[in-house]
Amino acid sequence: MLSDGTTVSLVMPCRNEASHIAQLIEQVPSFYDEIVVVSNASTDNTWQTIQDLSADNKRLVPLKDDRTIRGIGYGYAHMTGIAAATSEWIVCLDADGTYPSDDSAAIINWAKEHDKSFVSCNRYPDPSIPAKLQFGVKVLCVEIRLLYGLKLSDSLSGMWVFKRSVAPSLQLTEGDWNLSPQIKISAWEALGDEFSEYPIRQKIRLGETKQQYFRTGWSHLTWIAKNRFRRRKASE
Ligand SMILES: Nc1nc2c(ncn2[C@@H]2O[C@H](COP(=O)(O)OP(=O)(O)OP(=O)(O)O)[C@@H](O)[C@H]2O)c(=O)[nH]1
Numbered sequence: 001m002l003s004d005g006t007t008v009s010l011v012m013p014c015r016n017e018a019s020h021i022a023q024l025i026e027q028v029p030s031f032y033d034e035i036v037v038v039s040n041a042s043t044d045n046t047w048q049t050i051q052d053l054s055a056d057n058k059r060l061v062p063l064k065d066d067r068t069i070r071g072i073g074y075g076y077a078h079m080t081g082i083a084a085a086t087s088e089w090i091v092c093l094d095a096d097g098t099y100p101s102d103d104s105a106a107i108i109n110w111a112k113e114h115d116k117s118f119v120s121c122n123r124y125p126d127p128s129i130p131a132k133l134q135f136g137v138k139v140l141c142v143e144i145r146l147l148y149g150l151k152l153s154d155s156l157s158g159m160w161v162f163k164r165s166v167a168p169s170l171q172l173t174e175g176d177w178n179l180s181p182q183i184k185i186s187a188w189e190a191l192g193d194e195f196s197e198y199p200i201r202q203k204i205r206l207g208e209t210k211q212q213y214f215r216t217g218w219s220h221l222t223w224i225a226k227n228r229f230r231r232r233k234a235s236e
């Protein structure tokens, strides 16, 4: 817990990260009360490893959600992890070492001072991120701004810090990668000025990427547009 008594859960979706998951869990800062790791359709030793580690690590909650949509279950893993988390604040981030789990204490303190209940962490500008990924993220930011009026710098950040009490208002439904744009758009629509981005610095990935950038980018582009149209129809 933080020095003021605030409790914090970490939620990490995880597929085939056995090569470094033990190291990552060991490095989780002591202010986290709970580490919820959700394996999704892992075919390596990830599930076995997190179960074994939980025998000696009281903070660790190993979970498994093997549902997928066309092979992807990133959103399902997040939804299961968020539903299981019990602390006052929840921090979600990838199980690949790229996001700074140690920054969350400062982020939560900043959020409290500024009346924010949902913070989406922003990796940009960062020249070390491949140009095609930066371009894709920018295109999606423009699309989100035009269709929803939400001004984002990092439409695909995979690190969010939020009060557990706002989780029901996010109404998460997307089981695949589209949970990433969904959580930001929903948070902003539900919470307004309580939503904010916050700058972070991305680190080098441990293990192999699971990402097919073009396929995922196209899926985001169409989901963001369809979601806007669907909701407009529903409210007519
Ligand atoms: N639950 C679940 N988790 C996944 C899936 N694919 C990847 N993951 C995990 O979700 C996180 C994001 O996947 P990454 O491969 O890091 O994808 P990315 O962050 O877009 O790309 P890079 O970090 O650049 O490799 C990681 O912790 C993965 O282990 C999946 O289909 N289901």
Ligand SMILES: [Mg+2]
Binding pocket: 094, 096, 098, 158, 205
């Ligand atoms: Mg990643």
